[in-house]
Amino acid sequence: MKETDKEPFFIKEIREQPKVLANTLTKYLGPNLYLKMTRPPLDEATLRGVNQVYITACGTSYHAGMTARYIFEELSQLPTVVEPASEAGRHHLLVDDKTLAVAVSQSGRSSDTLSALNLAKARGAVTLALVNDSPSPLTEAASGYLMTLAGQVFTLSSTKAFTSQTLVLGLLAFRLAQSRGLMKEPWRQELENLGRVPEMVRYVLALEDRVALMAKALANYEQVFILARGALLPMAYEGALKLKEVAHFHAEGYSTGEFGHGPLGLVGPRSPIILIAFADEAGSSTLALARSLKARGAPLWLISEDGPKKDLALSSLADDFFPLPAVQPRLRPMVAIIPLQLLAYHLGRLRRVDVDNPGGLLGGEDWVQPDKSH
Ligand code: M6R
Numbered sequence: 001m002k003e004t005d006k007e008p009f010f011i012k013e014i015r016e017q018p019k020v021l022a023n024t025l026t027k028y029l030g031p032n033l034y035l036k037m038t039r040p041p042l043d044e045a046t047l048r049g050v051n052q053v054y055i056t057a058c059g060t061s062y063h064a065g066m067t068a069r070y071i072f073e074e075l076s077q078l079p080t081v082v083e084p085a086s087e088a089g090r091h092h093l094l095v096d097d098k099t100l101a102v103a104v105s106q107s108g109r110s111s112d113t114l115s116a117l118n119l120a121k122a123r124g125a126v127t128l129a130l131v132n133d134s135p136s137p138l139t140e141a142a143s144g145y146l147m148t149l150a151g152q153v154f155t156l157s158s159t160k161a162f163t164s165q166t167l168v169l170g171l172l173a174f175r176l177a178q179s180r181g182l183m184k185e186p187w188r189q190e191l192e193n194l195g196r197v198p199e200m201v202r203y204v205l206a207l208e209d210r211v212a213l214m215a216k217a218l219a220n221y222e223q224v225f226i227l228a229r230g231a232l233l234p235m236a237y238e239g240a241l242k243l244k245e246v247a248h249f250h251a252e253g254y255s256t257g258e259f260g261h262g263p264l265g266l267v268g269p270r271s272p273i274i275l276i277a278f279a280d281e282a283g284s285s286t287l288a289l290a291r292s293l294k295a296r297g298a299p300l301w302l303i304s305e306d307g308p309k310k311d312l313a314l315s316s317l318a319d320d321f322f323p324l325p326a327v328q329p330r331l332r333p334m335v336a337i338i339p340l341q342l343l344a345y346h347l348g349r350l351r352r353v354d355v356d357n358p359g360g361l362l363g364g365e366d367w368v369q370p371d372k373s374h
Contacts, residue, residue, distance in 0.1 A: 014159045047176055050126065053081070055081070056104070061105050063162070064162055065102070065165075066233075067231050085110065095123050096124050101127045102127075103142065106132045106161035128146065130148065131146075157245055157344075197334055200325050200335050205338060214322070223251065223252075225254055256285075272299040272300075280309070304321065305323070322339050324339075
């Protein structure tokens with residue numbers, strides 16, 4: 001699709017993602033392939049001493065944290081808890097001076113995230129803020145901070161900051177693995193391959209016309225379920241959040257595995273399903289669910305890898321197939337979210353929502369309006 005000056009900031013920011021991700025990699029990947037820290041005291045000794053990770057955030061930033069949990073646990077072998085910042089003060093928060101508490105926020109100003117970070121800090125945790133805006137209350141409060149390099153953000157609906165958060169948190173997991181002496185040779189290769197992520201995101205962005213057609217089809221319905229599992233499940237939640245926020249369309253992200261435990265009863269010809277699944281992780285239970293969805297008459301749209309590793313069984317059941325390029329499993333979330341961001345944009349436009357000011361944020365009326373003259 002051609003860019004024009006009059007286009008909303010929301011779509012411009014979606015399209016900026018390859019550049020933002022490339023800048024992030026340039027800044028953070030050191031010559032020895034590890035994450036360069038922005039500010040002490042998150043030095044080697046501190047990182048080596050950590051025995052658990054606590055990630056807290058709101059909304060889209062929370063979804064970035066949820067995805068990071070999988071990579072933290074596997075690479076750094078650290079128990080990792082992720083919770084919405086608004087819940088942090090509502091239970092006994094088990095963190096101590098061996099906990100790395102990471103607060104993720106695009107703005108650095110969400111009050112719940114700031115409170116959660118301060119709570120963890122009061123209990124002795126080593127605190128790290130991951131923000132797009134500095135100085136900000138979160139960078140002031142945390143012991144150390146890392147920046148996402150999303151540049152200036154003009155819309156309240158986070159897209160480029162989200163993929164950048166996901167990337168930086170992934171790099172942090174690699175860095176912790178390295179500090180803890182757990183780095184494995186194949187992971188170094190993965191770090192080198194990270195350089196391909198911007199190109200993969202660009203590939204998906206080039207398929208915007210296909211997403212626009214999906215949006216047209218979806219506009220004929222009242223709701224959609226987005227299903228995924230593992231590190232892709234937070235992408236289903238995030239896609240659903242974007243559809244609600246930007247397109248004012250009822251969407252629910254759900255675990256593929258959990259869907260057959262009740263929600264399936266809602267499914268019929270009027271309930272389209274977007275399934276994110278890959279041949280190497282889908283398994284027989286996903287296939288069984290897909291068959292059941294089809295038997296109930298649900299329109300089934302599959303987002304999955306194309307090419308030699310295409311899931312032939314699932315794609316033969318699907319009414320529509322959105323092709324993703326082949327990327328290593330750990331990199332998939334950053335690529336799989338792109339069609340859902342584009343879907344929110346196109347559906348929002350079809351539904352005549354002001355996608356730059358969709359109005360779904362408490363306090364959003366205080367947002368400083370961007371200067372649209374440039
Ligand atoms: O600035 P923050 O990342 O702390 O904001 C948190 C949420 O309010 C934010 O991610 C919200 O969910 C987005 N507008 C969703 O697009």
